[in-house]
Amino acid sequence: MSDAATTDPVHDFIAKAVSEHPVVLFMKGVPDQPRCGFSSQVVQILDQLGVDFVGVDVLQSEPLREGIKRFSDWPTIPQLYVKGEFVGGCDIVREMFQTGELQGFLEQQGVAAQ
Amino acid sequence: MPMPIADLEAALREGFPDAEIQVEDLAGDNDHYRARIVSAAFAGVPRVKQHQLVYAALKGKMGGELHALALETSAPA
Numbered sequence: 042m043s044d045a046a047t048t049d050p051v052h053d054f055i056a057k058a059v060s061e062h063p064v065v066l067f068m069k070g071v072p073d074q075p076r077c078g079f080s081s082q083v084v085q086i087l088d089q090l091g092v093d094f095v096g097v098d099v100l101q102s103e104p105l106r107e108g109i110k111r112f113s114d115w116p117t118i119p120q121l122y123v124k125g126e127f128v129g130g131c132d133i134v135r136e137m138f139q140t141g142e143l144q145g146f147l148e149q150q151g152v153a154a155q
Numbered sequence: 156m157p158m159p160i161a162d163l164e165a166a167l168r169e170g171f172p173d174a175e176i177q178v179e180d181l182a183g184d185n186d187h188y189r190a191r192i193v194s195a196a197f198a199g200v201p202r203v204k205q206h207q208l209v210y211a212a213l214k215g216k217m218g219g220e221l222h223a224l225a226l227e228t229s230a231p232a
Contacts, residue, residue, distance in 0.1 A: 079223070115203075116210050116218030132226050133202050 051108035059122040063152045064094035067109045068119040072096040079131040080119040086138045091154030092147060124150050157185035158220045163213075170212025171196055181225070189225040198230035 059065050064087070070076030072084050072094070087094050099106040099118055106118070113120055113127045121128045123146070128134065137143035147153040164178050167190060174194035181187045190209070197205045205228040210217045217224060 110218060114207060116215075117223075127203060129203050130206070133206065136202075136227075 049108070051102075051104045052112060054105070055109055055112045058095070058097060059125045062095040063124055063150070064092055064147075065097060065122040066094050066119055067097045067099055067122070069098070069100050071098050076100060077118070079117070082131055083119045083121060083134050086134060086143070090138075090144060090147065092152060093154075123147065123152060158216060159185055160188070163188060163190070163221070163224075166213050166216070167192060167209070170209070175231075181223075186221070187223040188221070189227070191227045193229050193231055195231060197228050200230075202228070 055067075066072070066080075066083060066087065068075060068077070068080035068084065070080060072088075075081035075084050084096070097105075099109055109118070109120060110116055115127065115130060117130050119131055119134075121130075121134050128146075129137070134143065137146065144153065160178055160180050164176065167174070167176050167178070171192060171194040173196070174192050176193075177191045179189045181189055192209065196208060200208070206226050209224075209226055209228060213221065213224075
């Protein structure tokens, strides 16, 4: 998992991305132009909450697209990371948003919109 | 790569024998499903882990044969 020492460059890239940026969304396409409805939904939720996030387009790299699935033990894209922790995919993020849990979680993590 | 609804249901029933399972074909294309699964296996388990249990029951088909599966998982009330 995320803290294991490794020589896999894709694994290292992902580990670095999620440790350097408080909120990272691994997605299909870019935040301004998502290329999948599920990625688009998560972008809309983060935008609506005014959260600063970094989008990583997995369509730019097949090793990355496969690597993120292994890294998170999660078979689908998008994947949301906050403070280095995997929060969930589209269903979980949407459910957390609808119940208000996501806003509370982001505040607790200190990454909510100011 | 679509997956017939019967195969999906069968895989879920095998993985969660005790569960109440409802599967809907959202787009009518055997490729976009929603599954509601109520199983004691989810009691006290965080949501990410609940979904990982479902994906494990699908034995690698998720993200391959199966493109979209919206999941709602919960433990019996």
